Amino acid sequence: MPEWYESIYAWFESLLNFVPRIPLGSWVESFVEWLKNAQFLFDGVRGVIAFIASDVFLNFFQLIPPIIFILVLTGLSYLLVKKQKSYGLPVLIFFGLLLIESVDYWDDLLLTLSLVLTATLISVLLGVPIGIWMARNNLVQKVVTPILDFMQTMPAFVYLIPAVAFFSIGIVPGVVASVIFAMPPTVRLTNLGIRQVPTEMIEASDAFGSTPKQKLYKVQLPMAKVTIMAGINQTIMLALSMVVIAAMIGTDGIGRQVYYAVGRNDIAMGFEAGICLVILAIILDRLTQALNPAKK
């Protein structure tokens, strides 16, 4: 940069001198500190999440011997796809799970599965009603949309910090971080699915004297079902993509193995753990898609 340009640049820069340094970060920090006053609330949430993830899902899964687990899941998926006469899914599930068992990641798999299912369950329980509310009210849609954008684009690492502050370490902050990251597709696609119901069907429902509730349950939700299921499928995939990041705050499971492998530069361990995650992802994706036939 020539000298004359530097001085011009400096002059332009000085124009902005009146703008003080905005302490955005410390504002958020003090807000988070202030929120800690409601620690009892977070403890309550922590209790509920820990109960669902550990006591319900994990404990249940751990009761089942791996071979039974594999056979039952294979059988169920066979029943699901029997009509379409494509037997890829049961084969994939059988050999995929067998591989995970053979590389000794079975326990980690159950932990990761519990985390993903808990995060998905919470996302659906919160996300679908929010999506419905958005679809019925334009103001709500205007307010919620930027919040969803925020949730999805803010790097996941960033909200790990307050998650630890509120929920300590372990599976619970992992679930919370996963919910924040994974819930938006369910909300968005529920909203979209309901808004996309053809006007004539809404009119038909109204013209026959349906109450708003009847319209929702008898027309809008059934019509939006395929779209909502696509959203839930996305939510599961995103929750799964969070497991490695969640490992950074002490969440156990396959994600932690990947995280360790990176730290130790262990190619063998990294690949085995990675492939287990891929298998789990494909199984969950195909299973949810098989549950959601686009057309009868």
Add this chain to the structure above:
Amino acid sequence: MAKIKVEGLTKIFGKKPKQGIKLLKEGKTKDEILKETGLTVGVNQASFEVKDAEVFVIMGLSGSGKSTLVRLLNRLIDPTDGKVWIDNEDLAQMNEKELRKVRREKMSMVFQKFGLFPFRTILSNVEYGLEVQGVDEKARREKAIQSLELVGLKGYENQYPDQLSGGMQQRVGLARALANDPSVLLMDEAFSALDPLIRKDMQDELLELQEKMQKTIIFITHDLDEALRIGDRITIMKDGAVVQVGTPEEILTNPANEYVERFVEDVDRSKVFTAGNIMVRPEMITIEKDGPRVALQRMKDAGISSVYVVKRNKELVGIVHANEVSKAVKENAADLKPLVQKEVPTVHTDTPMHDLFDTVSNSPVPIAVLDDDNRLKGIIIRSAVLSALSGSEVNGNA
């Protein structure tokens, strides 16, 4: 008494629609208001009455506000101004609950693109209206099946809408609307999505059903031929305003203004009108009970020289002439049968007027108009054909 009465019904789309009302009352046009305020006038101070059990057609080109108007009648769209009276109750003043009651019990709607629920079976689609009313499952199933039978779709109960053709889907739409047994049927371009042949069948079927049901039908269409075929009375709309209300004949013979005139000038009346449209109610004699004396008396009363003879179920037997009957009366004959001439000119109710000319001009007696079962529906006299054609281009082939 009018079944439905509409007074100054207005719908203006846009923010602050009330200011548009003022402008409309000052006599500004739709275009002027759009330019001045950005408001869109959907329906402009429409007023008309619909009689009980008539087929009332609202016709206009796209953008004329006819679809908006029909939605104001069951408040799928809330009116900006004006009143809609149904059985002397003002729909515009009703709260949600009262409105639902009217929609459930008094009026049903049939939609242009059918508006069927794809995830429900045909039967369950037809049941929908009863289901939301809380009718128990057995009763509503029964009614739905009856309704499907009425439109000729028995046996399709467990299919899904996408397995049916367009015409059949619209029958389902009709069955769904009839299942509630409403007194008013709103039909929004109900047959416009169907191909021409199916459309004509559906029109005929609707008229046939209407003969049995006697509902008040409000039928929206952009097709003048359709309007003339099925309408007892027709309303023509332009730019959201009602231009003319009248019977098909009044519209054709007496267009209210240039707009209507241009509309109807392309209509070939001889193709639009069928024998059914121009026939008149016949005098008739029932062969099982009436003798020559009754026949003669009836001809005297009506001032005619021949009369058609039918069976008790109105099936045509033949015709008797006054001179022969009077001879038989003088001879004290008690039986009419030997006098009946079986050779009579007949046409079907659906025969277009176009094809009647030959028969009419060659026949010394009025032509008998029969339905599918050979029942006498009416007769056509020569002057009726001419008066129906009057005002239109009667050309060489007539």
